[in-house]
Amino acid sequence: MTSNNEVFSENKFRTERDSMGELKVPESALYGAQTQRACNNFPISNHKMPHEFIKAMGLIKACAAEANYKLGLLDSTKKEAIVKSSNELIEGMHYEHFPIDIFQTGSGTSTNMNTNEVISHLAKKYTEETVHPNDHVNMSQSSNDVIPTAIHVSSSILVHSKLLPALDKLYNALKYKAEKCKDITKTGRTHLMDAMPVTIEQELNCFAQQIYYAKQRIENVLPRLKLLAQGGTAVGTGINAHPKFGKTFAKKLSSKTNISFSTSPNYFVEISSQDTILELSGHLKTLAATLMKIANDLRWMNSGPLTGLAEITLEPLQPGSSIMPGKINPVIPEAVCMVAAQVIGHDAAITVGAQAGNFQLNVMLPMIAFNIINSLEISSNACEVLADKAIKNFTVNKENLDKNLSYNPILVTALNPIIGYETGAKIAKTAYAEKISVKEAAKKLTKLSDEELDKILDPLALTHGGIFG
Numbered sequence: 001m002t003s004n005n006e007v008f009s010e011n012k013f014r015t016e017r018d019s020m021g022e023l024k025v026p027e028s029a030l031y032g033a034q035t036q037r038a039c040n041n042f043p044i045s046n047h048k049m050p051h052e053f054i055k056a057m058g059l060i061k062a063c064a065a066e067a068n069y070k071l072g073l074l075d076s077t078k079k080e081a082i083v084k085s086s087n088e089l090i091e092g093m094h095y096e097h098f099p100i101d102i103f104q105t106g107s108g109t110s111t112n113m114n115t116n117e118v119i120s121h122l123a124k125k126y127t128e129e130t131v132h133p134n135d136h137v138n139m140s141q142s143s144n145d146v147i148p149t150a151i152h153v154s155s156s157i158l159v160h161s162k163l164l165p166a167l168d169k170l171y172n173a174l175k176y177k178a179e180k181c182k183d184i185t186k187t188g189r190t191h192l193m194d195a196m197p198v199t200i201e202q203e204l205n206c207f208a209q210q211i212y213y214a215k216q217r218i219e220n221v222l223p224r225l226k227l228l229a230q231g232g233t234a235v236g237t238g239i240n241a242h243p244k245f246g247k248t249f250a251k252k253l254s255s256k257t258n259i260s261f262s263t264s265p266n267y268f269v270e271i272s273s274q275d276t277i278l279e280l281s282g283h284l285k286t287l288a289a290t291l292m293k294i295a296n297d298l299r300w301m302n303s304g305p306l307t308g309l310a311e312i313t314l315e316p317l318q319p320g321s322s323i324m325p326g327k328i329n330p331v332i333p334e335a336v337c338m339v340a341a342q343v344i345g346h347d348a349a350i351t352v353g354a355q356a357g358n359f360q361l362n363v364m365l366p367m368i369a370f371n372i373i374n375s376l377e378i379s380s381n382a383c384e385v386l387a388d389k390a391i392k393n394f395t396v397n398k399e400n401l402d403k404n405l406s407y408n409p410i411l412v413t414a415l416n417p418i419i420g421y422e423t424g425a426k427i428a429k430t431a432y433a434e435k436i437s438v439k440e441a442a443k444k445l446t447k448l449s450d451e452e453l454d455k456i457l458d459p460l461a462l463t464h465g466g467i468f469g
Contacts, residue, residue, distance in 0.1 A: 030097040032117040032133065038110035042101040049111050049366065050373040054098050056154035057115045058089030060146055060230065061137055063252040068139050071242045077127050078136050085122035085131075094118060102370040106356070106363025108147035112138070140241040141233065147365045148229040148270050151277060151372065156225050156259050158376040159218060159280075166383035167215040167287075171208050173387035177394075178204035185459040186311055186401040187408045192300075194408050197459040200312075200396060203297070210290045211383075217283040224276040226260060228253075232267025235360040274362050277372050278354040284375045285347040288340035291382060295333035295340070298390055302330050310400050315393040332390040339382040346371040405459050407431070411438040414456050417467050419446055 012027035016036065023033040065082035068074035074082075088094060097118050104110045116133035123131035131137065138146075181200035188195040231246020233239050238246070246263035254261045264270045304310030320329035349371050353364035362368075405411075409428035416424050423445065431441035439453045448456075455461075 030094060030118045030121045031099075031114055032121070034110070034113040034133075035100060035117055038100045038104055038114070042104045042110075044101045044103040047102045047370065048098060048100065049102060050154075050370060050377075051092065051095055052154045052158060052373050052377075053111075053150055053369050054095060054115070055090050055092065056150040056157065057111070057146070058086040058119075059153060059253060059256060060141075060149055061115060061119055062086035062090070063249050063256065064139065064141055064230070065137075066252045067245055067248040068242075070248055071244060073242060074136065074139060077129055078123075078131050081123035081126040081129070081131050082119060082137055084126045085119040088122060089115070089118070094122070102366045104366055106365060107143050107361060108150075108365045108369070109143035111366060112141075112143035112146050140245045141230070142240075144234050144271050144361055145229040145232040145267065147369070148274070148362070151274070151365065151369045152225055152228055152270075153253070153257070153261070154369070155277065155280060155372055155376060156222070156261070157257060158373065158380070159222065159225070160259060162380035163218060163376055163383075164215060166380040166387075167211055167218070170383040170387040170391070171211045171215070173391040174204050174208035174211065177391050178208065181396060183460055184396055184398060184401065185405060185463060187404050187410075194410050196410055196413055197405055197408070197462050199460070199463050202463065204391075207290075207294045207297075210294070214283070214287040214290055217286060218280070221276065221280050221283060225280060226262060227264040227270065227276070228261055229264060229267055229270030231263050232271050236266075236268035236271050238267065268360065272357045272360050272362060274350070274354040274357070274365070274368050277368055278350055281347045281350040281372055281375060284343050284372075284379055287379055288343040288347075291379075291386065292337050292340035295336040295386065295390075298394070299330045299333045302333075302394070309404075310397050312394045312396055314390055317389060330390075332385055336382045336386050336390075339378045343375045343379055346375045406437050407435070409438055409441075411457050411459070411462070412442065414462055415442060415446075415448075418448070418456070 013024040014027050015022050016025045016033035017023070018033035018037070020033075020037070023036050025032060025036045029035075062083045065074060065079045065086070069076060069079040098111070098114055100110045100114055113133065116137040119137045120131050120133040123137075178201045181204060184200045185197045186200060186203075188198040228246070228250055230249050231238055231241055233241050242248075246267075250261045250263045253259075269275070298312070298314065301309055301311040302314045305313070314330050314332070316328045317331055318328075320327035320331075350368050353362070353368040353371075356362055356364040409431040412424045412428045412431070415427070419427075419442075427438060427441045427445050430436075430445065431438050434441070439450075439457055442448060442453055442457075443450070
């Protein structure tokens with residue numbers, strides 16, 4: 001496993017000090033002793049806190065400095081130095097200086113101090129005054145309210161900037177393709193067996209409606225996601241923070257992100273629980289199930305090209321086999337199914353994490369942050385590629401659809417009101433056994449004319465429902 005010291009090419013070290021004593025840190029590292037201790041303590045997964053989380057931490061530190069300045073707790077020089085240093089993190093700089101494993105102290109204190117130390121170090125570029133990681137960068141804050149706030153902030157930003165637009169894109173792609181496939185009939189299937197006919201438009205509109213509902217569910221959690229723990233400090237009482245800090249902070253953050261964040265009416269809830277993130281994760285799990293259903297239906301419809309359903313042909317994107325020339329696989333639906341499985345796994349971990357609110361603090365916050373951010377990112381990306389590389393360009397194999405539909409014995413269901421279920425069953429069995437159409441079998445076993453049978457057994461008419469005869 002790569003250690004954080006190996007990230008830096010040089011073999012030079014400097015000595016840093018914290019409340020526990022001295023420690024050697026790589027010379028070029030922007031962090032200090034507390035970060036190094038965490039690196040030494042948690043060589044577990046080599047998974048780091050996601051980029052979006054670190055950007056959210058930069059936003060929090062900048063807004064906290066501005067709030068403290070406005071409330072008369074921090075001078076303008078230190079405020080400007082902290083804000084400018086934090087902006088570098090917001091812009092995505094210095095990510096290599098956040099080496100701590102996600103499996104760390106449950107409060108995320110290590111990552112909070114990592115951020116404080118990096119900003120304190122960067123502040124030297126902007127002022128000759130000492131900007132202390134605890135006294136100044138972390139002023140009016142505790143890891144216990146910073147990390148829950150960062151989870152809500154990073155999740156909110158991803159929902160607004162990536163997930164909702166991706167859901168819109170997939171919805172619009174499905175609706176557009178549905179219109180293009182209007183009145184194209186095919187055999188419906190229940191239990192994977194032949195059933196009454198449907199149109200491809202009806203199938204795609206079903207998918208689109210599922211995506212629409214998924215978006216509604218995500219939007220429904222946003223009011224709670226935008227409530228912040230910041231201002232509650234260590235246990236929710238707000239000790240060592242100005243009484244107006246939480247509201248002032250939320251206003252600053254809303255201005256920077258164009259998202260209407262507000263201070264929570266109950267800090268204890270935000271610090272001791274992760275119910276809102278669990279709710280969001282649950283909706284992402286539901287979306288995952290929807291995406292897996294859509295992807296698997298596309299795989300079935302595309303199966304073949306000779307011995308499967310071959311109802312559609314997905315856009316060929318890459319060779320499908322290292323040994324079988326000419327083989328093309330449904331790679332996008334397969335990738336989407338794997339994303340769905342991963343999101344469901346993330347949700348299971350978040351569920352366990354969310355119940356770990358022991359008294360006044362949840363102690364699985366870094367793991368929850370890692371999983372919810374990853375779920376949001378891969379769900380968004382999966383919706384994008386499904387829209388662009390599967391839904392947008394598939395073609396319909398109408399000849400196969402018409403052939404299979406004409407021999408579908410279940411079409412006899414439309415005759416039930418006229419000839420009864422028992423006679424209908426005989427017609428279906430005869431058609432299947434003799435490999436003839438339902439119309440041919442019905443002509444043998446009933447006195448209905450060709451005109452009557454054509455009218456009653458019209459596949460497109462059957463997709464509109466109702467009683468025939």
